[in-house]
Amino acid sequence: MSQDREGALLDLMNSTPDGDFQTFKSEDGAFIRENFFGRDPRTAAMVANWSDEKIWNLKRGGHDYKKLYAAYSAATQKNGKPTVILAKTIKGWTLGSHFEARNSTHQMKKMTLEDLREFRDRLAIPLTDEQLDPKTPSYYHPGKDSPEYKYMMARRQLLGGSMPHRRNASRALPQPPDESYESVKRGSGHQEVATTMAFVRLLKDLVKVPELGKRIVPIIPDEARTFGMDSLFPTLKIYSPHGQKYISVDRELMLSYKEATNGVILHEGINEAGSVASFTAVGSSYSTHDEPMIPIYIFYSMFGFQRTGDAFWAAADQLCRGFVMGATAGRTTLNGEGLQHEDGHSHLLASTNPAVVSYDPAFGYEVGHIIKDGLKRMYGEDSENIYYYITIYNEPYVQPAEPENVDADGIIRGIYKYQAAAEKRDLNAQLLASGVGVNWAIKAQKLLLDDWGVAADLWSVTSWNELRRDGLEVDRHNMMNPESPRTAYITTKLAGTVGPVIAVSDFMRAVQDQVAPWVANPFTSLGTDGFGLSDTRGALRRHFRVDAESIVVATLASLVREGKVQVATLRAALDKYALHDIMAADPGNTEGSG
Structure with missing residues (x-):
C-alpha cells in the first residue's frame, strides 16, 4: 500500500467483486499475479520482483492481526462520529484447500489429515503429527498460566465477566390469589363484553398482585385502543427512555397516552418483528439476568405466527416464557377488513411449535383458568420452558358467570x-x-x-x-x-x-x-x-x-x-x-x- 502513490491498488481492490476475491484464494500466487495485479500495469509492477509464494501469503485485512488491532484502536478514539470497520475475510480461512474459499456444502464436516496439518501449521498450534487423528483430532489448551489465557480472562473481566450467563431454571414467583380472577369468574351480567376486554380487565387485576404484578410487561405493536389496552396508560404508562417530549393529541381524554422513563408498556409501533424481539428478551430474562419477567404480547392474531413465525421459533429455542395473545381472532369475527386481517389458521401454525401451548377460549372464566395455569406452569415451582398462545375476540357478547363446580381440569386439558x-x-x-x-x-x-x-x-x-x-x-x-x-x-x-x-x-x-x-x-x-x-x-x-x-x-x-x-x-x-x-x-x- 505504501507504494500505491497513485491509488491504483486501492482502486483495484475497491472495483474487484467479492466473487473474484473468493476465487483468488482458491487458486495460487501465480493466478493472483495474473488475474488481480495484472489488471493494471502499475499494480503489476508493484509485485514484479515478488515470488508467487510471497504473493500467496498476503493476508486479507480481516485476518491480519496487526491491521485489525490498528483498526480497532483507531475506531475507539473519540471523534464524535460512529465508526464502521469493514474487514475483508476469507470463508473457511485456515481450514485447508478443501474448505478455504470453496463453495462447500454444509454437510461437509470432516477435515482430512492434510487439512489438519495445514490448519496446525497456519495457526502454529504445538501438536505433533502423531497427535493429529482425522477421526478424533486432539484439542490444545495453552494452560491457565499461559500469557494467552491470562490475557483473554483479563479482557473478559474488564467486560463484566462471562455474560450473558444463561440459567436453565427460574426461581418461582408468588402466584396470584383466587380473588385476582374474580372479574372473569363472575361474568359480565347483562353487559356484552368481548373476550379481549375480559382479558384486559383480568390483566388490570393481575398487575396489582404484590411481587408479581411489577414483573408483567405488556407489549403492543399497534392498535392499543382496539384491544382496550388504553385503560392501562394512566397507571402503567408507556416506556420511553426520554419521557414524553410532545403534547399528546388525546391529552383531554382520561385514558390519554402517557409516556415515561419508568413506563412499563412497550408500545413498539407497527413493528411485529421488534415486538417479538422484545417478547423474547423479556421472556428469557429469567435465564440471562436471573429476573423472571412476564411478557404479555398482544396483537392482531393474523400478524403473529404468519408474519413472525420464525421469530416465535427462535423464542422457543431461547427457552422463552410468557403469554402471546392473538387478539381480534377468527376469520369471521374481525369482519370488514378482508383477507389481510382475518385469521383462520394461526392455531395450525402454532401447532408446529413444540414450545407453544395454544388455547381458543370462548368465555372470560375460561381465560382466567388458562392464565392461572400458565402462571403456575411457567413461573411456579418446577417451571417449564413453554409459552402460551391464547386467541381472544373483539365480538362483544354476554360473558356467563363461571358455572358451579366447573370442570377446571377439562378447561386446561382442552375440553369440558x-x-x-x-x-x-x-x-x-x-x-x-x-x-x-x-x-x-x-x-x-x-x-x-x-x-x-x-x-x-x-x-x-x-x-x-x-x-x-x-x-x-x-x-x-x-x-x-x-x-x-x-x-x-x-x-x-x-x-x-x-x-x-x-x-x-x-x-x-x-x-x-x-x-x-x-x-x-x-x-x-x-x-x-x-x-x-x-x-x-x-x-x-x-x-x-x-x-x-x-x-x-x-x-x-x-x-x-x-x-x-x-x-x-x-x-x-x-x-x-x-x-x-x-x-x-x-x-x-x-x-x-x-
Whole structure:
C-alpha cells in the first residue's frame, strides 16, 4: 500500500467483486499475479520482483492481526462520529484447500489429515503429527498460566465477566390469589363484553398482585385502543427512555397516552418483528439476568405466527416464557377488513411449535383458568420452558358467570361439557365448539331440539391443539408399551356419548380435524376455509357454513348417513334456513371490542 502513490491498488481492490476475491484464494500466487495485479500495469509492477509464494501469503485485512488491532484502536478514539470497520475475510480461512474459499456444502464436516496439518501449521498450534487423528483430532489448551489465557480472562473481566450467563431454571414467583380472577369468574351480567376486554380487565387485576404484578410487561405493536389496552396508560404508562417530549393529541381524554422513563408498556409501533424481539428478551430474562419477567404480547392474531413465525421459533429455542395473545381472532369475527386481517389458521401454525401451548377460549372464566395455569406452569415451582398462545375476540357478547363446580381440569386439558341436552330424545348429537363458535353451537343446540327433535350435548373445546398433543403422546406410549395402554383425554371425555360429533370454530376445518383420530363417534368438522371477506359477521358465517343453522344441517346430514334421519328431513332443513342464501342470515353483532 505504501507504494500505491497513485491509488491504483486501492482502486483495484475497491472495483474487484467479492466473487473474484473468493476465487483468488482458491487458486495460487501465480493466478493472483495474473488475474488481480495484472489488471493494471502499475499494480503489476508493484509485485514484479515478488515470488508467487510471497504473493500467496498476503493476508486479507480481516485476518491480519496487526491491521485489525490498528483498526480497532483507531475506531475507539473519540471523534464524535460512529465508526464502521469493514474487514475483508476469507470463508473457511485456515481450514485447508478443501474448505478455504470453496463453495462447500454444509454437510461437509470432516477435515482430512492434510487439512489438519495445514490448519496446525497456519495457526502454529504445538501438536505433533502423531497427535493429529482425522477421526478424533486432539484439542490444545495453552494452560491457565499461559500469557494467552491470562490475557483473554483479563479482557473478559474488564467486560463484566462471562455474560450473558444463561440459567436453565427460574426461581418461582408468588402466584396470584383466587380473588385476582374474580372479574372473569363472575361474568359480565347483562353487559356484552368481548373476550379481549375480559382479558384486559383480568390483566388490570393481575398487575396489582404484590411481587408479581411489577414483573408483567405488556407489549403492543399497534392498535392499543382496539384491544382496550388504553385503560392501562394512566397507571402503567408507556416506556420511553426520554419521557414524553410532545403534547399528546388525546391529552383531554382520561385514558390519554402517557409516556415515561419508568413506563412499563412497550408500545413498539407497527413493528411485529421488534415486538417479538422484545417478547423474547423479556421472556428469557429469567435465564440471562436471573429476573423472571412476564411478557404479555398482544396483537392482531393474523400478524403473529404468519408474519413472525420464525421469530416465535427462535423464542422457543431461547427457552422463552410468557403469554402471546392473538387478539381480534377468527376469520369471521374481525369482519370488514378482508383477507389481510382475518385469521383462520394461526392455531395450525402454532401447532408446529413444540414450545407453544395454544388455547381458543370462548368465555372470560375460561381465560382466567388458562392464565392461572400458565402462571403456575411457567413461573411456579418446577417451571417449564413453554409459552402460551391464547386467541381472544373483539365480538362483544354476554360473558356467563363461571358455572358451579366447573370442570377446571377439562378447561386446561382442552375440553369440558358446557351444557348437556335439555331433554332426552331418540336422536342425539355431540356439538364441539371453541371460541366464538360456542355461541353458534348454543343456538344450534336449541334449534336441533325445537325444530328437529335432536338432543345435543354441547362441549366447549378450549384447545384442539392440546387435545391432539395428548392424543399423539398416548399413541406413542401405546406403541412402546402395549401391556399398559392409555386412552386419549378426548376419547375418555366422549366415552359413552351417543350421536355424531360436529366440530366447529372460527378457524379452518384442519384445526378441528386434529382431534378426529381419537373420536369414536362419526366425526364432521365445519370451518372457515378460504380467504377472509368483508361483510357482516352473520353473512360471513353463512358463507363459510359455520353458523348455527349450518351446524344444524351438518348434524342432520350426519344422522342421514347413519340412517337415522330421512333425506327429506335434511332437505326441509336446508329450505327452512335458506342455507344457500347468504342474505337470509342474521347479520349478527357488528360492534367492536365491547
